[in-house]
Amino acid sequence: MHDLKLIRDNPEAFDASLARRGFPASAAAVLDLDLKRRDAQTRLQVMQARRNDASREIGQVKSKGGDASALMAEIATLKSDIQAADEADKALAAEMEALLSTIPNLPAPEVPEGGxxxxxxxxxxxxxxxxxxxxxxxxxxxxxxxxxxxxxxxxxxxxxxxxxxxxxxxxxxxxxxxxxxxxxxxxxxxxxxxxxxxxxxxxxxxxxxxxxxxxxxxxxxxxxxxxxxxxxxxxxxxxxxxxxxxxxxxxxxxxxxxxxxxxxxxxxxxxxxxxxxxxxxxxxxxxxxxxxxxxxxxxxxxxxxxxxxxxxxxxxxxxxxxxxxxxxxxxxxxxxxxxxxxxxxxxxxxxxxxxxxxxxxxxxxxxxxxxxxxxxxxxxxxxxxxxxxxxxxxxxxxxxxxxxxxxxxxxxxxxxxxxxxx
CATH class of the missing domain: 3.30.930.10 (Bira Bifunctional Protein; Domain 2)
Structure with a gap:
């Protein structure tokens, strides 16, 4: 398994090392999937933060005798959306692991090129x-x-x-x-x-x-x-x-x-x-x-x-x-x-x-x-x-x-x- 940070930091070097093994370039596919997952994680974090804020707001509204039904409905929707986003994140993580698991190790610099x-x-x-x-x-x-x-x-x-x-x-x-x-x-x-x-x-x-x-x-x-x-x-x-x-x-x-x-x-x-x-x-x-x-x-x-x-x-x-x-x-x-x-x-x-x-x-x-x-x-x-x-x-x-x-x-x-x- 490869270190994602290594691929992010230098995708060209990663692909060049794979080429020495006769393996096709893979950094672009990995980084595309990595970007999708990080976007999904960002959306999940935003929804989780909003759920926490809405929960606090419900307490504040109720303490003043107000109507919190709209906030409660929002939390119910967020709960469903968060669950879906969490499942999507797990699916992307599994897809990333499946992709990385098919990519061979990189050869050391002193290893000769060729077959x-x-x-x-x-x-x-x-x-x-x-x-x-x-x-x-x-x-x-x-x-x-x-x-x-x-x-x-x-x-x-x-x-x-x-x-x-x-x-x-x-x-x-x-x-x-x-x-x-x-x-x-x-x-x-x-x-x-x-x-x-x-x-x-x-x-x-x-x-x-x-x-x-x-x-x-x-x-x-x-x-x-x-x-x-x-x-x-x-x-x-x-x-x-x-x-x-x-x-x-x-x-x-x-x-x-x-x-x-x-x-x-x-x-x-x-x-x-x-x-x-x-x-x-x-x-x-x-x-x-x-x-x-x-x-x-x-x-x-x-x-x-x-x-x-x-x-x-x-x-x-x-x-x-x-x-x-x-x-x-x-x-x-x-x-x-x-x-x-x-x-x-x-x-x-x-x-x-x-x-x-x-x-x-x-x-x-x-x-x-x-x-x-x-x-x-x-x-x-x-x-x-x-x-x-x-x-x-x-x-x-x-x-x-x-x-x-x-x-x-x-x-x-x-x-x-x-x-x-x-």
């Missing part, structure tokens, strides 16, 4: 394995521990059944990530609901624009597309103390996405599924802290890949390729030998005060008169399924077995190699 082609590589780590490699689904099926057919029989496409050591490896990855983030990176582990109401998904920006990307139950719950939703909403409608910020939270949850816009993309394997596990990182900060926190969060996600010895690169996303609520995003892409390319495994975004305004989440400095919106940040630390994919392809042996990364062996009961039917 996906303008994404800028910031750094690389590790040495990619360039030799011919099998795809993860070939490796998993060769082990007899990855079953897409069984999943399809019960659930359809974009699901998988993991068995034996691969099921344990997925669990090990999630536990390793949580342990790293909670014991070394300062995040508090949270076990949140994965079913949420409309206002929670609205608060983080998935509604109303991206409803088709989500799954909804018949009784009004949404299955979370990421733990960003419940973690960020923990501060919904709260006034925090600046001294308590930043808040850092992490959670390992199942995530659910319809992949409505992904027809024909990554139809084989585990890259793009309807259900997957992910470790999420969320930070709540003051406006002054958020830029540094963004760099810190990205480094925390990178550390997972470093500990697993998985080559990766970091991209600064261009304005036209960022998510709806982000003002700046870094993508981490891991090297997949089976595809001979880097693929996204984490996206770390600074959302500024965009989500906080939707959630009415604020913070107040000691002695300050007013609270102000907090800044919110989120990132994957990491997507567990895609990390499993990366481990399979980067640790595959010539005989089709998978070497277990050293840091995961304690979580695997000391197992060093996953062999067929392990």
């Amino acid at each position: 996906e082609e303008a994404n800028t590589e910031i750094r690389r780590w590790g040495t990619p394995r360039l030799a011919e490699g099998a795809a993860h689904y070939e490796l998993g099926e060769g082990l007899g521990l990855m079953d897409f057919e069984a999943a399809a029989r019960m659930s359809g496409a974009r699901f998988v059944v993991l068995k034996g050591a691969l099921a344990r490896l997925e669990r090990a990855l999630g536990q390793f990530m949580l342990d790293l983030h909670t014991t070394e990176n300062g995040y508090m582990e949270v076990a949140p609901p994965v079913l949420v109401r409309d206002q929670a998904v609205y608060g983080t920006g998935q509604l109303p624009k991206f409803a088709e990307d989500l799954f909804r139950t018949t009784n009004g719950f949404w299955l979370v597309p990421t733990a960003e939703v419940p973690l960020t909403n923990l501060v919904r409608e709260q006034i925090l103390d600046d001294a308590d910020l930043p808040l850092r939270m992490t959670a390992l949850t199942p995530c659910f996405r319809s992949e409505a816009g992904a027809a024909g993309r990554d139809t084989r394997g585990m890259i793009r599924q309807h259900q997957f596990a992910k470790v999420e990182l969320v930070s709540i900060t003051t406006p002054e802290q958020s830029a540094a926190e963004h760099e810190r969060m990205t480094a925390c996600a990178e550390e997972v890949l470093k500990r697993l010895d998985l080559p990766y690169r970091v991209l600064l996303l261009a304005a036209g390729d960022m998510g709806f609520g982000a003002t700046k995003t870094y993508d981490l892409e891991v090297w997949l030998p089976g595809q001979k390319t880097y693929r996204e495994i984490s996206s770390c975004s600074n959302c500024g005060d965009f989500q906080a305004r939707r959630m009415q989440a604020r913070a107040k400095a000691p002695g300050a008169k007013n609270a102000r919106p907090v800044h919110t940040l989120n990132g994957s630390g990491l997507a567990v399924g895609r990390t499993l994919v990366a481990v399979l392809e980067n640790y595959a042996q010539a005989d089709g077995s998978i070497a277990v990364p050293t840091v995961l062996q304690p979580y695997m009961g000391g197992l060093q190699t996953i062999s067929p039917h392990a």
Whole structure:
């Protein structure tokens, strides 16, 4: 959600920022609606003031024994008019919120212009394995521990059944990530609901624009597309103390996405599924802290890949390729030998005060008169399924077995190699 004052003060700059995202100019529509609402509020205030004056006049007339019927009739008319004006004001407010809720966040000044082609590589780590490699689904099926057919029989496409050591490896990855983030990176582990109401998904920006990307139950719950939703909403409608910020939270949850816009993309394997596990990182900060926190969060996600010895690169996303609520995003892409390319495994975004305004989440400095919106940040630390994919392809042996990364062996009961039917 955007600050109306910012749009009023500099509509040209607002539209110019939207243009960098490839989004149409919107300031005129917002300001036109804003003017209508302020006019309506002025009329309402005038009528309320006249009602109050007329009420006092009735008392004065009656105290002198006069006839106050005309004033009483006027108040009756005003009461009806005020009710109508109040309803009109509420309707305009709802219309304004609906309009603002469809406008994406503004890109930070340092974000490059353009679409996906303008994404800028910031750094690389590790040495990619360039030799011919099998795809993860070939490796998993060769082990007899990855079953897409069984999943399809019960659930359809974009699901998988993991068995034996691969099921344990997925669990090990999630536990390793949580342990790293909670014991070394300062995040508090949270076990949140994965079913949420409309206002929670609205608060983080998935509604109303991206409803088709989500799954909804018949009784009004949404299955979370990421733990960003419940973690960020923990501060919904709260006034925090600046001294308590930043808040850092992490959670390992199942995530659910319809992949409505992904027809024909990554139809084989585990890259793009309807259900997957992910470790999420969320930070709540003051406006002054958020830029540094963004760099810190990205480094925390990178550390997972470093500990697993998985080559990766970091991209600064261009304005036209960022998510709806982000003002700046870094993508981490891991090297997949089976595809001979880097693929996204984490996206770390600074959302500024965009989500906080939707959630009415604020913070107040000691002695300050007013609270102000907090800044919110989120990132994957990491997507567990895609990390499993990366481990399979980067640790595959010539005989089709998978070497277990050293840091995961304690979580695997000391197992060093996953062999067929392990």
